[in-house]
Amino acid sequence: MTTMTSTVSLSQQALLDYWLGHRVLTRRTIEAFPDEALFSFKPTSTLRSFGEMMLEVVGMIEPTLAYLRSGEWTPTMERFEDVRSKTALLAAWDEATRRLMDEWTSVPSERVWAVVPPLPHLVAVPYLIDNEVHHRAQGFVYLRLLEIEPPAFYER
Amino acid sequence: MTTMTSTVSLSQQALLDYWLGHRVLTRRTIEAFPDEALFSFKPTSTLRSFGEMMLEVVGMIEPTLAYLRSGEWTPTMERFEDVRSKTALLAAWDEATRRLMDEWTSVPSERVWAVVPPLPHLVAVPYLIDNEVHHRAQGFVYLRLLEIEPPAFYER
Numbered sequence: 001m002t003t004m005t006s007t008v009s010l011s012q013q014a015l016l017d018y019w020l021g022h023r024v025l026t027r028r029t030i031e032a033f034p035d036e037a038l039f040s041f042k043p044t045s046t047l048r049s050f051g052e053m054m055l056e057v058v059g060m061i062e063p064t065l066a067y068l069r070s071g072e073w074t075p076t077m078e079r080f081e082d083v084r085s086k087t088a089l090l091a092a093w094d095e096a097t098r099r100l101m102d103e104w105t106s107v108p109s110e111r112v113w114a115v116v117p118p119l120p121h122l123v124a125v126p127y128l129i130d131n132e133v134h135h136r137a138q139g140f141v142y143l144r145l146l147e148i149e150p151p152a153f154y155e156r
Numbered sequence: 157m158t159t160m161t162s163t164v165s166l167s168q169q170a171l172l173d174y175w176l177g178h179r180v181l182t183r184r185t186i187e188a189f190p191d192e193a194l195f196s197f198k199p200t201s202t203l204r205s206f207g208e209m210m211l212e213v214v215g216m217i218e219p220t221l222a223y224l225r226s227g228e229w230t231p232t233m234e235r236f237e238d239v240r241s242k243t244a245l246l247a248a249w250d251e252a253t254r255r256l257m258d259e260w261t262s263v264p265s266e267r268v269w270a271v272v273p274p275l276p277h278l279v280a281v282p283y284l285i286d287n288e289v290h291h292r293a294q295g296f297v298y299l300r301l302l303e304i305e306p307p308a309f310y311e312r
Binding site (some may be wrong): 005006007009011012013015018022043044046109110113123126128130133134135136137138141142144145147155 | 161162163164165166167168169170171174176199200202241265266268269278279282285286287289290291292293294296297298300301303309
């Protein structure tokens with residue numbers, strides 16, 4: 001087997017745009033939920049509501065950005081106890097998007113593919129995107145169970 | 157707003173390893189399904205079985221690799237009509253993993269973040285990974301509905 005020495009390069013802006021494209025689709029998925037189902041509907045008792053999963057996704061952004069900038073991991077996620085409606089969740093979502101857009105230029109490019117200490121084999125930015133895609137996809141199933149058509153996966 | 161000119165670089169091998177890490181987790185998810193549920197269980201009539209979704213994921217690899225190598229898109233996905241059991245799906249999965257590992261060195265690094273013509277705003281390799289994460293996450297919900305604990309998301 002050949003040892004690969006090739007390097008994949010992309011602009012840091014392109015990676016942000018890619019992430020923001022996912023965020024647009026996830027926001028559309030939140031919007032598709034009926035307000036009363038967002039924090040209460042669970043297909044089975046071992047699953048969380050879509051609203052709770054989205055708060056996890058929102059809450060990981062700030063500590064990860066702080067780690068990428070400083071190299072220090074402070075494992076305190078924001079709690080969002082009072083976010084229990086679609087309006088409040090969308091406001092928290094938009095605030096996280098604003099922070100991401102504002103703070104992205106201060107993330108050193110060599111840290112974007114960096115590993116976060118508590119998750120030693122996972123890389124920070126791809127993990128956040130994957131985690132968002134993962135929970136959004138679960139929301140797609142929830143929407144189908146609620147007889148609502150999810151947004152198109154390939155539109156960003 | 158500052159214009160970003162930074163570039164994110166990672167080795168092509170690291171990106172392959174990242175993808176293969178996802179493939180290990182997805183394979184574990186397939187294995188967690190009872191054989192009789194894999195191609196028959198649907199939480200509601202508007203959803204596909206997990207087996208069918210995984211065949212979509214498997215079938216996209218070869219045409220995408222061919223496009224990345226040649227620059228030509230031949231939109232013929234393999235059909236896998238005869239793959240209707242866990243054993244057969246896992247064999248198709250492993251064959252696709254082998255092809256990916258064999259052919260990855262022949263993909264020019266500048267094409268890894270390239271756009272595929274029929275999906276003009278999506279990039280090939282990240283899209284394949286996202287699509288796999290998306291459908292695997294739906295499988296996690298299916299498993300919960302079948303009262304089976306899915307594998308840990310953060311283990312690769």
